Amino acid sequence: MKRKKSASQSKQTQPASDPDSESDIMAIDVDADETEPSNETNKRSFVWLHFELAKDKKHALIDPKRAERISNSQTDIASWAKSGKLTQKVQLNSETYRTALVNMIAECNLAFKTVEKPSFRNLLRLFNEEAMPLVNSTNRDSIATHLSQVFIQSQEQIKMEHLAKQEFISFTQDAWTAPNMTAFMGVTAHFINKKFEMVDLTLSIPHVQGELALILCLGLTLLLIFL
Incomplete structure (x- = not known):
């Protein structure tokens, strides 16, 4: 919006020798709400799709029940960090490898010669190529011997436990x-x-x-x- 100054104000601020000057026009920035009435109605903000008014007129950034569950879980982790023990990963060696093979052969009713099959060894190569010397040195005779040892140990374990x-x-x-x-x-x-x-x-x-x-x-x- 632009508003013209009055004649008295123009004479006081500008010399008469500059009739072409545009300084007698002063620009005023006015908000649209003050000049023209808005025809738009107030719309409810989209944020209310995610919030609701509480009856007790209290606000919270998180569900109190969920906050309690999180607090309990953090307490459990803190107590475990002080007294808990880390489970050590089973070390791969001749004993653990042959024991795992014996359990698989017994459960799946496989032949001892399965451990000598090229396809079986190629499968293990995909998982751990560094273990191939151990895999290649295992044959049906060593598995049969280890199976007898596991059987005797299992008998004692069944009796005691x-x-x-x-x-x-x-x-x-x-x-x-x-x-x-x-x-x-x-x-x-x-x-x-x-x-x-x-x-x-x-x-x-x-x-x-x-x-x-x-x-x-x-x-x-x-x-x-x-x-």
Whole structure:
């Protein structure tokens, strides 16, 4: 908006010898709200899509319940940092590698020669190429020997950690013949732990030969070993 000065103000501020001067016009910056009435109505801000008025007229930057959960978790981390122990990563060596292989072979019912397959070794090469000398030195004979050691150790572990702590144990045995006419006998133990859960343990699956009476005697002998 521009406003012309009055004649008296022009004479006092500007000399009469400069009729072409534009200094008799003074520019005034005026807000639009003061000059022209706005036809637009007040709109609710978009921020209210993310906020709501509280009944107690109190404001918070975070949900109080969530803040309490965060505080508790931070307290747990702080207490763990003072007393917690870091779990050390299992070191890769001949013992740990062969034990992992034995567990996989037993669980998946694989042949010992699997560890000598080129495809199996190429798979391990993708995970850790530095372990290839250890992988290449492992064969079916070394796995069979390590399996026997793990089996003996597992027997002692079952007796000490499970059977010795139970008051009542049920033993079962069953004999069957495989399709290749090889006879086996399985000996199992069953008991209910303190959580009222049924626990089943396989104690032994020996290869048996001879008459049924001898097989049953062998089963009783195996039971006595674990008692």
